[in-house]
Amino acid sequence: MLWLSPLTIPTLTSTQPNSEKRLGDIRTHVLKRLTSKSRACVERLRTCQLDRPDLSRQPTSKLAAVLVLLYEQAGELRVLLTTRSKSLRAHPGQTALPGGKADEGDESLVWTALREANEEVGLPLPPTSSNIHFITTLPPFLSASQLLVTPVVVLLSSPLPLVTSSPSFSTLDSSSNASSNTPPKSSSHPILTSLTPSLTEVDRIFDHPLEAMLDPRLLLNKGESLVDVGEDWPYSAGDVYNPSDVRLDAFDGLIYRMHRFRTCASPIKGLTADILITVAELAYGRKPVYGRYPSGPSSGSSSKDTNLEGETYQALVRRRMEENERAFAVAVEEGGQT
Numbered sequence: 001m002l003w004l005s006p007l008t009i010p011t012l013t014s015t016q017p018n019s020e021k022r023l024g025d026i027r028t029h030v031l032k033r034l035t036s037k038s039r040a041c042v043e044r045l046r047t048c049q050l051d052r053p054d055l056s057r058q059p060t061s062k063l064a065a066v067l068v069l070l071y072e073q074a075g076e077l078r079v080l081l082t083t084r085s086k087s088l089r090a091h092p093g094q095t096a097l098p099g100g101k102a103d104e105g106d107e108s109l110v111w112t113a114l115r116e117a118n119e120e121v122g123l124p125l126p127p128t129s130s131n132i133h134f135i136t137t138l139p140p141f142l143s144a145s146q147l148l149v150t151p152v153v154v155l156l157s158s159p160l161p162l163v164t165s166s167p168s169f170s171t172l173d174s175s176s177n178a179s180s181n182t183p184p185k186s187s188s189h190p191i192l193t194s195l196t197p198s199l200t201e202v203d204r205i206f207d208h209p210l211e212a213m214l215d216p217r218l219l220l221n222k223g224e225s226l227v228d229v230g231e232d233w234p235y236s237a238g239d240v241y242n243p244s245d246v247r248l249d250a251f252d253g254l255i256y257r258m259h260r261f262r263t264c265a266s267p268i269k270g271l272t273a274d275i276l277i278t279v280a281e282l283a284y285g286r287k288p289v290y291g292r293y294p295s296g297p298s299s300g301s302s303s304k305d306t307n308l309e310g311e312t313y314q315a316l317v318r319r320r321m322e323e324n325e326r327a328f329a330v331a332v333e334e335g336g337q338t
Helices: 017-023 028-032 036-047 109-121 190-194 270-284 307-333
Strands: 063-073 076-084 099-101 132-137 148-156 202-209 241-248 254-261
Touching: 017 132, 028 036, 036 076, 036 132, 036 270, 063 109, 063 270, 076 109, 076 270, 099 109, 109 132, 109 148, 109 202, 148 270, 148 307, 254 270, 254 307
Parallel strands: 063 148
Antiparallel strands: 063 076, 063 099, 076 202, 132 148, 241 254
């Protein structure tokens, strides 16, 4: 029998007022700086009605959070991303949102996401910066390692109106803290230009247009820089999106659609892709141009009702939460043993 340390008794919830207040509200003058299209996206995210489960009975060891940092540049919303260090044991070299597992000292999962972003890329913690504004949290996603991952969506506003001739900021490489082989792109935002990759956790910092998560062809229309065919994109040179369906034992045999999106660095795929697709759907109020979920008898869904697979995934998340809660209840009943 393993002893359940008192520190693992769950104390975190998805959000907590103090964490949100530290970030600050999105004031009218901040929204006015956005284009009407971006402003509408932020408002949809702020007002969306989501079924957020109570995570207070989940063991802290099963909780994680990621930061979906949005900002507007050249009239469009972009999202901050990282390429994980190839020296890491878990998911080396893969694209990720800043974030990680919850610590016992975290007051909330909002703070978990902020703390991890500070450690990984040097994003200032509130109240150091008044330009990071809370938008919303999403219901948790289930990772292959059985973590319940809560996305925390925030907006990075600019202290001054952005004036730029390029759609993105420099791609930063941790080995040199300078731009990578990708031609550097400028950003007038002082916070973005001050980000520094953690030498032990992050190989690269880059960004991606949020709307391209719904229609990857926008990358070609907008002339975005894309990584060459090779290790980071072992698919056709003309492709910007590559899906495949696989049965995952970690998801109780569920047929899972692996989405892969081409970027200027490592591809967006897996859990990171799933989260950003959901954020983009909520923000732009429409579905992707591709099929989000598998269809056909083997997946349990049909071409007429592809939402069924999403409902099956949500049922899986709820099942994991129930299993965690039962394990916690047994631990308490047995006086700290599990």
